[in-house]
Amino acid sequence: MKNVTLYIAASLDGFIARADGSIDWLPVPDAGGEDYGYGAFLETVDTLVMGRKTYEQVLALGPWPYADRRCVVFSGTRAGQQDERAEFIDCGIAACVRELREEAGDGVIWLVGGAEVIAGCLAGGVVDEIILTTVPVLLGEGVRLFPETTWMTRLRLAEVRSFADGLVQQRYEVVPVNVETRALAFA
Amino acid sequence: MKNVTLYIAASLDGFIARADGSIDWLPVPDAGGEDYGYGAFLETVDTLVMGRKTYEQVLALGPWPYADRRCVVFSGTRAGQQDERAEFIDCGIAACVRELREEAGDGVIWLVGGAEVIAGCLAGGVVDEIILTTVPVLLGEGVRLFPETTWMTRLRLAEVRSFADGLVQQRYEVVPVNVETRALAFA
Numbered sequence: 001m002k003n004v005t006l007y008i009a010a011s012l013d014g015f016i017a018r019a020d021g022s023i024d025w026l027p028v029p030d031a032g033g034e035d036y037g038y039g040a041f042l043e044t045v046d047t048l049v050m051g052r053k054t055y056e057q058v059l060a061l062g063p064w065p066y067a068d069r070r071c072v073v074f075s076g077t078r079a080g081q082q083d084e085r086a087e088f089i090d091c092g093i094a095a096c097v098r099e100l101r102e103e104a105g106d107g108v109i110w111l112v113g114g115a116e117v118i119a120g121c122l123a124g125g126v127v128d129e130i131i132l133t134t135v136p137v138l139l140g141e142g143v144r145l146f147p148e149t150t151w152m153t154r155l156r157l158a159e160v161r162s163f164a165d166g167l168v169q170q171r172y173e174v175v176p177v178n179v180e181t182r183a184l185a186f187a
Numbered sequence: 188m189k190n191v192t193l194y195i196a197a198s199l200d201g202f203i204a205r206a207d208g209s210i211d212w213l214p215v216p217d218a219g220g221e222d223y224g225y226g227a228f229l230e231t232v233d234t235l236v237m238g239r240k241t242y243e244q245v246l247a248l249g250p251w252p253y254a255d256r257r258c259v260v261f262s263g264t265r266a267g268q269q270d271e272r273a274e275f276i277d278c279g280i281a282a283c284v285r286e287l288r289e290e291a292g293d294g295v296i297w298l299v300g301g302a303e304v305i306a307g308c309l310a311g312g313v314v315d316e317i318i319l320t321t322v323p324v325l326l327g328e329g330v331r332l333f334p335e336t337t338w339m340t341r342l343r344l345a346e347v348r349s350f351a352d353g354l355v356q357q358r359y360e361v362v363p364v365n366v367e368t369r370a371l372a373f374a
Contacts, residue, residue, distance in 0.1 A: 132199070137339055138340040
């Protein structure tokens with residue numbers, strides 16, 4: 001079975017973007033410099049899952065960086081379309097990601113963002129792993145990484161490492177839980 | 188000069204307590220077991236600063252654990268009082284903590300909590316250091332560690348370590364900034 005991994009960077013106070021969506025506060029890796037394990041992670045990725053705004057943000061950054069990988073974009077307005085980069089779908093986020101996870105192969109499904117897609121996957125219990133890279137800054141306001149929920153999610157720390165410029169990368173496995181009885185289990 | 192240190196535990200999604208203030212989700216150290224560096228940190232502490240509700244929460248846990256240390260409690264209702272454990276004051280949080288910092292000696296002023304006292308100190312630029320211990324859980328809702336602000340605060344990673352039960356402790360120095368011109372500097 002594939003592994004659904006939320007691989008993302010956030011400020012220490014838990015924001016993934018400024019309120020206007022901008023990510024200008026993220027360090028920009030030098031070519032040939034420290035990539036915070038990104039290249040090695042990308043090697044394991046089979047499928048990317050993201051929201052429409054994230055897709056457009058990636059597009060605006062330059063040439064499409066995910067050739068040869070399946071890319072699924074959640075979009076109400078472009079649902080059913082397909083281009084050379086991505087297929088656009090409109091369905092229950094967690095249910096769709098669960099289906100992707102059960103397809104043949106054992107690669108990683110990279111949950112890229114944004115916040116709504118992340119929230120849908122966490123709520124549906126389809127996130128297997130979180131690789132969180134913390135940037136040494138308090139952003140103060142913006143788009144939050146983790147949604148507010150009425151239940152707890154337990155995690156298992158698998159690895160932590162730090163980089164010379166102060167980034168800290170924590171890898172957690174998400175402890176599986178029956179989403180139907182979740183609120184009860186943690187009451 | 189003394190060092191003002193925010194030493195605190197939070198969930199990975201940035202909560203320091205449930206909405207009702209409870210901290211039952213925090214690991215309880217065994218006597219003689221792993222203390223996550225707490226004992227060594229407490230040795231360096233000269234003065235404690237906290238809000239009235241935090242004070243009462245500590246009191247309710249059992250015998251007062253901070254004998255022989257100065258304890259300053261912010262309280263509108265008990266201002267001017269003093270008991271064998273603490274002195275109660277009501278003034279601008281950051282201004283008061285700045286004065287404490289400038290008193291003789293070079294110990295640590297431990298900024299214990301709660302959220303309002305932390306927010307006041309961060310806003311006033313009097314936090315020198317953050318030692319954040321992250322518990323491997325997404326709490327979903329509760330009292331947030333970091334306040335929303337309209338400015339960024341830059342940090343320098345000093346140390347990161349992890350513990351067998353999955354706690355991760357990050358130590359950051361807060362990059363000093365002129366609070367008067369802060370919004371401009373990061374605009």
